[in-house]
Amino acid sequence: MNTPNIAQKDIINAFNYRHATKEFDASKKLSDDTINFILETANLSPSSFGFEPWHFVVVQDKELRELLKPVAWGAPLKLDTASHFILGLSMKAPMTKWDSEYIMNIMKDVKQFPEDVIEMYSKFYREFQERDFDLDTDKKLFDWASKQTYIALANMMTAAALNGIDSCPIEGFHHEKAEALLRDKFGIDTEKYGLSYMVAFGYRKEEPGHPKSRRPLNEIVTWK
Numbered sequence: 001m002n003t004p005n006i007a008q009k010d011i012i013n014a015f016n017y018r019h020a021t022k023e024f025d026a027s028k029k030l031s032d033d034t035i036n037f038i039l040e041t042a043n044l045s046p047s048s049f050g051f052e053p054w055h056f057v058v059v060q061d062k063e064l065r066e067l068l069k070p071v072a073w074g075a076p077l078k079l080d081t082a083s084h085f086i087l088g089l090s091m092k093a094p095m096t097k098w099d100s101e102y103i104m105n106i107m108k109d110v111k112q113f114p115e116d117v118i119e120m121y122s123k124f125y126r127e128f129q130e131r132d133f134d135l136d137t138d139k140k141l142f143d144w145a146s147k148q149t150y151i152a153l154a155n156m157m158t159a160a161a162l163n164g165i166d167s168c169p170i171e172g173f174h175h176e177k178a179e180a181l182l183r184d185k186f187g188i189d190t191e192k193y194g195l196s197y198m199v200a201f202g203y204r205k206e207e208p209g210h211p212k213s214r215r216p217l218n219e220i221v222t223w224k
């Protein structure tokens with residue numbers, strides 16, 4: 001495997017280039033290869049214990065996009081103009097609890113752990129959930145899975161920016177109403193999956209209206 005060596009100035013340029021794009025140029029579409037490249041960076045993202053507690057729904061159907069508008073106040077203009085619009089789902093307790101079928105299967109089928117390693121890993125994972133991280137409610141387990149799905153979000157947006165592609169992360173939605181919609185109209189099993197965020201990809205319609213504002217680095221970093 002080649003050691004990556006992208007110039008730091010090019011990476012910083014991509015971080016400056018990325019902005020939360022309010023409106024996309026609806027006439028410009030990402031190719032299938034490009035959207036798959038972005039999704040692959042989600043797939044290659046790290047997750048706690050490597051359990052990948054996420055799922056991504058790419059919403060290209062116009063009618064389904066319309067249905068999202070009333071429950072997602074932060075999304076209408078993006079739903080109308082983005083080339084690709086993705087729902088970032090995270091697994092709920094029935095999927096991520098230490099003894100769930102999903103966890104057993106990922107250890108067996110994806111990681112190909114032998115039986116004794118599965119037993120050891122399970123014990124460790126149980127202790128992590130019950131003792132170390134106190135993940136004792138469904139909400140805590142979902143939020144914990146969500147944290148990881150957000151890593152995939154950041155990676156997708158950064159990878160896109162490195163490729164000159166724009167994005168907008170979206171949390172502007174009513175959680176309960178959005179999940180009811182996903183259950184009723186998108187065929188998503190909301191016992192198992194919840195909506196963490198939406199994210200739109202495409203090409204900016206115009207340059208951002210204001211320069212990037214951030215606190216100075218010395219205010220957010222402490223060296224000891």
Ligand SMILES: Cc1cc2nc3c(=O)[nH]c(=O)nc-3n(C[C@H](O)[C@H](O)[C@H](O)COP(=O)(O)O)c2cc1C
Pocket residue numbers: 018019020021022073074075168169170171172173197212
């Ligand atoms: C988790 C998350 C949720 C966000 N939700 C929305 C949203 O619903 N609608 C929107 O237009 N921007 C949304 N944003 C964009 C932020 O407002 C934006 O990232 C922030 O103001 C910094 O600006 P920049 O991304 O252009 O540098 C969200 C950003 C994050 C990280």
